[in-house]
Amino acid sequence: MAWILAQYYGAISIGNPPQSFKVVFDTGSSNLWVPSKKCHYTNIACLLHNKYDSTKSTTYRANGTPFAIQYGSGSLSGFLSTDEVTVGGITVRSQTFAEALSEPGLAFVAAKFDGILGMAFSSIAVDGVTPVFDNMVAQGLAQPGCQAIADTGTSLIGGPTAEVKALNQALGATALVGGQYVFDCTMLPHLPPVAFTVGGTTFTLHAADYVLSVSTINTYTYSRGNTQEGNNLHILT
Structure with a gap:
């Protein structure tokens, strides 16, 4: 579900x-x-x-x-x-x-x-x-499987606080508490694509990919800033 x-x-x-x-x-x-x-x-x-x-x-x-x-x-x-x-x-x-x-x-x-x-x-x-x-x-109810990595623990893309802040400011988002940001719904058709390059492959996200619509008034952006200053960890989900 x-x-x-x-x-x-x-x-x-x-x-x-x-x-x-x-x-x-x-x-x-x-x-x-x-x-x-x-x-x-x-x-x-x-x-x-x-x-x-x-x-x-x-x-x-x-x-x-x-x-x-x-x-x-x-x-x-x-x-x-x-x-x-x-x-x-x-x-x-x-x-x-x-x-x-x-x-x-x-x-x-x-x-x-x-x-x-x-x-x-x-x-x-x-x-x-x-x-x-x-x-x-x-208990013999399932067979051991092979090993792989898949992160199902988060649905948001995250990064260092300063970088997330700069990106959201460039997109025109408004900051909330807890490292989250909101857009006015009328902005969605005009938001630019955001691209991430991993291992030489570029993944392009459009507004529908990085914005979660949670109400008819505002919509949350994809991002949540890392709360640990100086941590260079990024999460792409």
Whole structure:
């Protein structure tokens, strides 16, 4: 499923009987988390999404280890639990995941997904938790695959703050907080193409490729500035 070509997510279930969730399949992290039924009443993001209720699952096992993770778009904290996790009709037994209690900021409030299912290497998993797909292979439910790189963890193109600022100023965008920019919708037909050259190959983006239309008044640009000054990292998605 997709929302304005910026959020991509799919369905999974946790527990027996199954409790359904929509999650981002994120190649940039390794942990699975969903909102907890025990989340704080001040956690607006949790209140607006599906929540895992351990008391309703016959296969739930308590863990309780504190959990905290930081993403580029937000952070969260909670605790670990263990239960069955079903992805694409395949049920992984005894999968440890996080129940989110606190999701500060606005990043997860408007999200169309409930949680995140990390698909990266186990070496970067918080609390040393074995990722879902590693367990799937270990339990003989899937065959090990070949290795490749695909970043599904972000839908925005990013770069060093100064460079992103200069580019957006050249395009005529207005800056918002958090390194994001907006255009007046009437500008879209007049925006120039933006080209990136990677390994000698030029990729040209037109306005429809680098602008996300999120309302009838304004539209967000493609870019988000890197919040670490001096970092020369670029992300092309």
